[in-house]
Structure formats: C-alpha cells, structure tokens
Amino acid sequence: MLENDYYSQENHGPYTLFNLGDFKLEDGGMIKNCQLAFTTFGKLNPQKSNAILMTTWYSGTSKIIEQVYVGKDHAINPDKYFIIVVNQIGNGLSTSPHNIPTPNGMALFPKVQIGDDVRAQHKLITEMFDLDSLALIVGGSMGAQQTWEWAVRYPEMVKRAAAIAGTAKNTSHDFLFTKTLNEAITSDPAWENGFYKKSNAVCEGLRRHADLWSVMGYSTEMFKQELWRDIGFSSPEEFCEGFTQAYFAPMDPNNLLCLAWKWQRGDVSRITGGDLEKALGRITAKMYVMPINTDMFFPPKDCEDNQKMVANSELRVIETSWGHLGLLGMDPLYIEQIDRHLEELLAASV
Amino acid sequence: MLENDYYSQENHGPYTLFNLGDFKLEDGGMIKNCQLAFTTFGKLNPQKSNAILMTTWYSGTSKIIEQVYVGKDHAINPDKYFIIVVNQIGNGLSTSPHNIPTPNGMALFPKVQIGDDVRAQHKLITEMFDLDSLALIVGGSMGAQQTWEWAVRYPEMVKRAAAIAGTAKNTSHDFLFTKTLNEAITSDPAWENGFYKKSNAVCEGLRRHADLWSVMGYSTEMFKQELWRDIGFSSPEEFCEGFTQAYFAPMDPNNLLCLAWKWQRGDVSRITGGDLEKALGRITAKMYVMPINTDMFFPPKDCEDNQKMVANSELRVIETSWGHLGLLGMDPLYIEQIDRHLEELLAASV
Numbered sequence: 001m002l003e004n005d006y007y008s009q010e011n012h013g014p015y016t017l018f019n020l021g022d023f024k025l026e027d028g029g030m031i032k033n034c035q036l037a038f039t040t041f042g043k044l045n046p047q048k049s050n051a052i053l054m055t056t057w058y059s060g061t062s063k064i065i066e067q068v069y070v071g072k073d074h075a076i077n078p079d080k081y082f083i084i085v086v087n088q089i090g091n092g093l094s095t096s097p098h099n100i101p102t103p104n105g106m107a108l109f110p111k112v113q114i115g116d117d118v119r120a121q122h123k124l125i126t127e128m129f130d131l132d133s134l135a136l137i138v139g140g141s142m143g144a145q146q147t148w149e150w151a152v153r154y155p156e157m158v159k160r161a162a163a164i165a166g167t168a169k170n171t172s173h174d175f176l177f178t179k180t181l182n183e184a185i186t187s188d189p190a191w192e193n194g195f196y197k198k199s200n201a202v203c204e205g206l207r208r209h210a211d212l213w214s215v216m217g218y219s220t221e222m223f224k225q226e227l228w229r230d231i232g233f234s235s236p237e238e239f240c241e242g243f244t245q246a247y248f249a250p251m252d253p254n255n256l257l258c259l260a261w262k263w264q265r266g267d268v269s270r271i272t273g274g275d276l277e278k279a280l281g282r283i284t285a286k287m288y289v290m291p292i293n294t295d296m297f298f299p300p301k302d303c304e305d306n307q308k309m310v311a312n313s314e315l316r317v318i319e320t321s322w323g324h325l326g327l328l329g330m331d332p333l334y335i336e337q338i339d340r341h342l343e344e345l346l347a348a349s350v
Numbered sequence: 351m352l353e354n355d356y357y358s359q360e361n362h363g364p365y366t367l368f369n370l371g372d373f374k375l376e377d378g379g380m381i382k383n384c385q386l387a388f389t390t391f392g393k394l395n396p397q398k399s400n401a402i403l404m405t406t407w408y409s410g411t412s413k414i415i416e417q418v419y420v421g422k423d424h425a426i427n428p429d430k431y432f433i434i435v436v437n438q439i440g441n442g443l444s445t446s447p448h449n450i451p452t453p454n455g456m457a458l459f460p461k462v463q464i465g466d467d468v469r470a471q472h473k474l475i476t477e478m479f480d481l482d483s484l485a486l487i488v489g490g491s492m493g494a495q496q497t498w499e500w501a502v503r504y505p506e507m508v509k510r511a512a513a514i515a516g517t518a519k520n521t522s523h524d525f526l527f528t529k530t531l532n533e534a535i536t537s538d539p540a541w542e543n544g545f546y547k548k549s550n551a552v553c554e555g556l557r558r559h560a561d562l563w564s565v566m567g568y569s570t571e572m573f574k575q576e577l578w579r580d581i582g583f584s585s586p587e588e589f590c591e592g593f594t595q596a597y598f599a600p601m602d603p604n605n606l607l608c609l610a611w612k613w614q615r616g617d618v619s620r621i622t623g624g625d626l627e628k629a630l631g632r633i634t635a636k637m638y639v640m641p642i643n644t645d646m647f648f649p650p651k652d653c654e655d656n657q658k659m660v661a662n663s664e665l666r667v668i669e670t671s672w673g674h675l676g677l678l679g680m681d682p683l684y685i686e687q688i689d690r691h692l693e694e695l696l697a698a699s700v
Contacts, residue, residue, distance in 0.1 A: 172586040173573035177565045183558055189539060208533055215527045216565070220649050223523035236522040296646065299570050 001099055002106065004199050006250035007092035012063040015039045015093055018124050026119075026270075029110040031100070036124050037093035038062065038086045041070055042078030044129065051131050052076060053121065054085040055139030055146040057327060058259045059251060061093050062086070065143075068329035075342035081135065086124060088117045088142065090258035097254035098199065106254050107194020114142075114266045118149040122157075133157050136346060137285075140164035140327040141298070142259065145266035148306070151283045152268040158285040159350045162342060165292045165324055168306040169267040169276055174297050177216055178264045184209040185253050199252045206253065210245040217244070219294035219323035227321055231330050280309035286350045287313040288341055292334075295324045316341045351449055352456065354549050356600035357442035362413040365389045365443055368474050376469075376620075379460040381450070386474050387443035388412065388436045391420055392428030394479065401481050402426060403471065404435040405489030405496040407677060408609045409601060411443050412436070415493075418679035425692035431485065436474060438467045438492065440608035447604035448549065456604050457544020464492075464616045468499040472507075483507050486696060487635075490514035490677040491648070492609065495616035498656070501633045502618040508635040509700045512692060515642045515674055518656040519617040519626055524647050527566055528614045534559040535603050549602045556603065560595040567594070569644035569673035577671060581680050630659035636700045637663040638691055642684075645674045666691045 009015065015037045023034035039062045044051060054065050054076070062085035070076045076083055087093040089112050097109035104110065125131045137158055139147045144166020151161040152168070167174075185191060188205025196202050222228075228239035248256075272279040289307035291300040300317055307315045318341075320326040320334040329335050359365065365387045373384035389412045394401060404415050404426070412435035420426045426433055437443040439462050447459035454460065475481045487508055489497045494516020501511040502518070517524075535541060538555030546552050572578075578589035598606075622629040639657035641650040650667055657665045668691075670676040670684040679685050 171570065171574060173565070173568075173570045176561065176573075176586065176590065180558070180561050180565055183561070187537060187554065187558060204537070208530070208537060211526065211530050211533070212562075215523070215530055218523075220521065220523045220647065220652065223526075224521060224652065236526065240526065297570065302570065302574065 001101055002199060002252065004098055004252050012061045012093055015062055018128055020120055020123055023120060025110055026113045026115050027111050031095055031110060034095045034120065036086060036120055038084055038124060039066065041083040042081050044082035048131055049133065049135060050081045051134050052081045052083045053125060053134050053137045054083060055143035056088050056091055057141035057143045058263055059248065059256060061091055064328065068335060075339040075346060084125065086121050088146065089120065090255055090262065092252060092255045097258050098252035109254060109258055112258060112262050114145050114149050114262055115270060117146055118153055122154060133159055136160040136162065138162040138342065141166050141324065142263050145263065148268050151285045151287060152279050153271065155282050155284040160345050160348065161285040161287045162290060162345055164290045165295055165298050165327060167298055167302050168280060169269055170264060171302055175264045177297050178260050181209050181212055182257055182260050184212055185257065191253065194254055196253065202253045203249065206248050207245050210248040211240060214240045214244045216296045217323060217325040219296060219321055221294060221321040222323060225321055277309050280306065283310050286345065286348050288316045288345050289313060290316045290318055290341060292318045292320060292324060292326050294321055297324060351451060352549060352602065354448055354602050362411045362443055365412055368478055370470055370473055373470060375460055376463045376465050377461050381445055381460060384445045384470065386436055386470055388434055388474060389416065391433040392431050394432035398481055399483065399485060400431045401484050402431045402433045403475060403484050403487045404433060405493035406438050406441055407491035407493045408613055409598065409606065411441055414678065418685060425689040425696060434475065436471050438496065439470065440605055440612065442602060442605045447608050448602035459604060459608055462608060462612050464495050464499050464612055465620060467496055468503055472504060483509055486510040486512065488512040488692065491516045491674065492613050495613065498618050501635045501637060502629050503621065505632050505634040510695050511635040511637040512640060512695055514640045515645055515648050515677060517648055517652050518630060519619060520614060521652055525614045527647050528610050531559050531562055532607055532610050534562055535607065541603065544604055546603065552603045553599065556598050557595050560598040561590060564590045564594045566646045567673060567675040569646060569671055571644060571671040572673060575671055627659050630656065633660050636695065636698050638666045638695050639663060640666045640668055640691060642668045642670060642674060642676050644671055647674060
C-alpha cells in the first residue's frame with residue numbers, strides 16, 4: 001500500500017466500499033477482497049424501477065460525476081431516481097494498484113478488463129441492491145466503454161443506455177494514443193519499473209503525460225478561441241500547468257496505467273469471438289450514442305459506426321469546442337445538451 | 351561535428367552548398383560560414399520568369415520534395431520550370447547543429463527563426479541565380495511557414511504562392527504539440543542536455559517522439575481504414591515501427607529540436623509588430639492556401655482564417671485520410687489534387 005491522500009474520503013467521499021470477496025479476472029488471476037467504491041443519491045422506489053448506474057472515466061471518480069452530472073437541476077435527478085455512481089477498479093477509490101496489500105500492489109497489480117468491471121458492478125447492484133433492471137446506465141469515455149459492455153452483457157437488465165464520448169471497441173489509433181500516455185510515465189527514471197517510493201516521485205512523467213492530454217484532450221478550436229479564459233486562466237501555458245498538469249499531478253502512476261491498459265482493450269466483441277456486429281446485435285436497450293463533435297480520439301465517426309449496429313439507438317452529437325475533456329463540464333452548454341438528451345431518453349418508454 | 355551518414359550526399363544528394371558567409375540571426379547571434387544546401391531541376395529561361403522555389407518541412411530534405419512533387423508528370427515540371435529546392439537551416443543538409451564546428455554545435459547551435467531562413471533563401475536566389483521574381487513558391491508544413499513568410503517579406507518578388515498544410519502564424523495548440531515532441535527527446539537520459547555521444551544514442555527518445563507523430567501526424571480515419579496496408583504493412587504496430595519510427599530513427603536529435611523551435615515561433619506578423627492582418631495585407635501574390643482536411647494540428651479552419659486575410663487568394667482543401675503526413679505522398683489521390691491545383695495556379699496570369 002502506498003500512502004496517497006488524493007484518494008481520501010475527504011477529497012472524493014463520502015463513498016462506501018462493497019466487498020466482492022476474491023474476484024476472478026477474465027484474463028486470469030484474481031483480486032483478493034476486491035472492493036468497489038460507490039456512492040448513491042436519491043431513493044429506490046418500491047418497484048425498483050428507477051435505478052440509474054453511472055460509471056467513471058480514466059482518472060475520474062464518483063466525485064466529479066456527482067459534481068457535473070447529478071442534481072435537482074440535471075436529468076440525473078436524485079428527487080426522481082436512485083443513482084449509483086460506481087468507481088471502476090484501479091481508479092484509486094475501488095481496489096487499485098496503490099491501495100492493495102502486497103504482494104499484488106503497484107506494478108504487480110493484475111490486468112483488469114472492462115468486462116471485469118461490469119461483472120463486478122453487476123454483483124454490486126444485484127447483491128447489494130437486489131436490482132433486476134436499470135432505468136439507465138450512463139458514462140463517458142471509459143465510462144462509455146463500461147456502458148457499452150453492460151448493454152451487451154446484460155441486455156435483459158439494461159432498459160436505457162447512454163454512451164458519451166466512447167466506443168464499443170477501442171480503435172488502433174486510440175490504443176496508440178494511450179500507449180504514448182503510458183510511456184510518458186514509464187520513461188521517467190523515477191518510475192523504477194513501477195516500484196517508485198512515492199506517487200509524486202514520478203512527477204516529471206506525470207507532467208509530460210498531462211501535456212499529451214492537453215494536446216489531444218481538448219481541441220485546436222478550444223485553444224484558438226482561448227476558452228481557457230472562461231475558467232480563469234490568462235495564457236495557454238498557465239492553463240496547461242494550472243489545470244491539466246495540476247489535475248493529474250496527485251494521482252498514482254500505477255493506478256493510471258491500470259486504467260489505461262483496460263481502456264486500450266475495451267471491446268464488447270470479446271464475448272462473441274471478435275464479431276462486433278453480433279455483440280452489438282445483443283443490445284435491447286434504448287440507446288443514445290453521444291460523441292463530442294471535437295473529440296480527437298473518440299471521434300463522432302467511430303461512435304456512429306458502432307451506433308449503426310444497435311437496433312434501438314440514436315446518434316446524438318454533443319457540440320462543444322472543449323473536445324474530449326468537455327466531459328469535465330467546463331462548458332455550460334455541454335451539460336445543457338447532455339441533460340436535454342438524457343431527459344428525453346429517460347422519458348422514452350421501453 | 352557529429353558523424354551522421356543519414357544526411358550524406360548518397361542519401362539526400364546530389365545537393366550543392368551555397369555559402370552565406372557570416373549570417374546574422376534575427377534573435378541575435380550569427381552562424382559563421384552558414385551554408386544552404388539546395389538542388390535544382392530544369393533550366394532558367396532567358397527572361398528569368400520560370401523559377402519555382404520549394405521549401406522543406408520538419409525532418410524533410412530536398413530529396414523527398416524531389417521524389418514526391420517534382421517530375422515531368424507533375425505540375426512542378428522540370429521541362430517547363432527552373433526548380434530550386436532549398437533545405438532549411440537545421441535540417442541536416444544546410445548548416446545544422448550536427449554539422450557545424452564547435453563551439454556552436456549540438457545544443458549550442460543558435461536559435462533560428464523562419465524569417466532567417468527566408469532571408470538566407472533570398473540571398474541564395476538573388477546572389478546565386480540573379481533572380482528578381484519567383485513564378486511560384488510552394489512548401490508544406492514548415493515549408494508552408496516559409497512560403498507565407500516569403501509572400502509577406504518580399505511581396506514584389508513572389509508572383510504566386512502555395513502554402514500546403516501550414517499557417518502564417520503558429521497556434522498555441524500547435525506550439526504545445528511541438529513541445530511534447532521536444533520533450534519526448536529531451537526526457538531521454540541519453541540526451542545528456544544535448545551533448546549525446548552519437549545521434550542514435552537517443553534512440554528511445556526518438557522512438558517516443560515518432561510515436562507522437564503516429565498519433566497526431568496521420569488521422570483516426572487512416573487507422574480506421576487500415577490504409578497502412580496500402581504501403582505494405584500488416585498491422586498498425588508494424589506500421590508505427592517500420593514506417594514512422596524507422597523514418598525518424600537515423601536523424602540527429604539537435605537538428606530536430608532546432609527545427610521544432612523555429613516551427614513553434616513561425617509568425618509572419620513579427621515584422622508588423624504582431625499585427626497579422628497588416629502582415630498578410632502585404633501579400634500581392636496570387637495565393638492558394640491548401641490545408642489537408644484531416645490534419646490534426648494545422649486544421650483547415652486555422653489555414654482558412656489566414657487565407658481570408660489575403661487579397662488575391664483561394665482556399666483549396668486537399669482531401670486525404672492520411673492527415674498531415676499525407677505530405678509524404680503515400681496517397682496517390684493526394685498528389686493528384688496537389689498537381690491539379692498547382693497547375694491551375696501556375697497557369698493563372700498575375
């Protein structure tokens with residue numbers, strides 16, 4: 001276990017831990033006493049028909065999902081729905097490289113797939129909350145990968161699904177981008193093959209990793225329009241340092257690498273022998289596929305190609321100049337669009 | 351001087367050296383016995399009205415310009431035109447960090463601006479060839495930066511100009527992308543502050559730098575359509591290794607950093623006190639601005655914004671899924687479009 005205050009209850013809570021016991025992984029191996037961190041809002045109705053599951057993205061936790069997407073003024077309204085926000089394995093709140101006891105910690109943490117997360121989340125919502133259906137599952141980026149996987153794996157449970165800025169099967173371009181993120185970290189001599197002394201020892205690698213996010217995570221238009229001014233910065237350099245670098249700096253490098261490995265291999269067709277059309281043909285949910293128009297690595301075209309293979313689906317493109325990281329909610333018009341689409345989806349009879 | 355066979359006459363020649371003498375730089379300092387490497391095709395007519403100047407991009411030399419753009423079956427036809435392909439300072443053929451004697455070699459090489467190159471090229475074509483006009487200046491990427499600079503600095507000499515995939519003033523997003531390229535190199539411990547023992551000592555840094563090019567230099571669509579198959583590769587990994595990494599591997603790191611520094615600061619408004627409209631208002635050439643539709647860092651929008659400020663100009667978008675590095679000519683339809691536009695431009699009366 002490596003001390004890291006960033007992932008504390010103070011910063012990211014309150015969250016609750018659900019113990020999965022010894023959790024077997026799809027690629028072999030297992031996680032002993034695997035724990036999923038989650039938080040809930042609102043109340044489950046007697047018919048248990050108002051549950052929404054929300055998933056997390058690379059580096060994200062339940063806290064930012066709550067801050068950006070959940071509230072009385074949002075589609076994801078705790079007055080109407082029982083909302084479970086679940087942290088993916090490796091994100092620092094759920095069982096992760098930095099918080100698991102030896103001998104499986106840090107660089108020895110086993111490889112986890114999106115499918116593992118979805119199976120773990122299935123146990124959480126069935127065993128802990130006795131749910132047999134979800135009114136909606138929604139997530140962005142890696143959260144969208146989990147959303148796709150849920151809709152394919154458990155079609156009988158998923159009434160509605162919304163995949164924001166993420167694909168059902170990761171592309172080779174996206175795999176490559178993620179590889180450069182990983183190598184920005186692992187090329188730092190302080191990385192020491194994953195057995196660094198403190199999380200922040202790898203600060204140079206984390207900084208370069210953050211800069212790659214600044215290049216690919218927003219958009220050329222965002223920089224052109226100097227939208228960083230809207231969130232209080234006075235130059236692009238100050239924005240890259242004060243926003244992107246500062247965001248990633250306190251995180252644990254092995255946690256990020258665990259998530260990246262999973263992201264690179266996100267692929268719903270793993271359970272259909274590589275047949276993507278067959279996998280997406282399993283989906284019975286009413287589904288909105290919601291790419292971001294300026295996304296540089298989950299571009300609308302890739303998301304649309306997936307959407308076309310889903311029977312009861314619609315493409316709803318979100319317009320913002322903030323690119324992929326528009327997910328973080330800096331653009332008020334972004335969240336307005338998300339809310340409008342999700343409200344419509346939640347109102348749709350299924 | 352650092353031995354590096356890559357830049358030899360055998361690989362990149364035949365090329366000729368023009369000695370500028372002691373060449374003063376815009377940001378201070380000078381290069382002693384500064385040499386411009388160039389190569390020519392075709393014959394200058396008696397009226398000296400058929401000269402075309404072609405410039406080079408980051409990492410490129412006169413050789414690839416010749417191979418992709420010059421020939422009897424191209425618009426840049428040596429049967430009709432006198433074609434000068436000039437290598438920019440720092441590209442390894444002209445005076446560069448790797449081939450200059452101490453004490454100014456390697457990391458001590460002075461900082462060069464696009465404006466320095468254009469002034470040096472002006473000396474070459476006036477002193478060596480006694481030209482007082484250019485029928486056309488054309489270049490891609492950093493070559494486009496030089497093209498813009500030429501049209502602004504020497505409007506009376508430039509009859510026609512074609513800027514392919516490059517802007518008149520570099521954007522902050524592009525600056526940041528280039529910063530990540532640089533840091534991929536300089537974060538390699540073998541870099542040793544620019545005083546590595548051999549060019550290929552920094553192979554890990556160069557490899558990571560190449561991977562960033564693979565992410566940003568092509569396009570998501572190129573990977574999606576698996577166009578790397580068209581040039582003989584059987585997987586994206588093999589393509590990234592056998593094409594992009596192999597392309598950059600033999601190059602000198604300080605040379606690349608010299609070019610990148612110049613690229614980051616490309617800005618025709620340096621001579622008009624930062625007034626871009628005023629600078630572009632100086633252009634009298636008939637000009638085609640030719641962005642590549644899938645370019646991830648010189649996107650069409652940025653090029654169009656520049657084009658709109660040029661009186662006698664047209665936007666001619668080139669369509670290819672190969673992204674920015676479509677410049678290298680892998681797509682036969684790319685060069686067909688370039689030829690069609692340049693033929694039209696060359697035929698236009700001015």
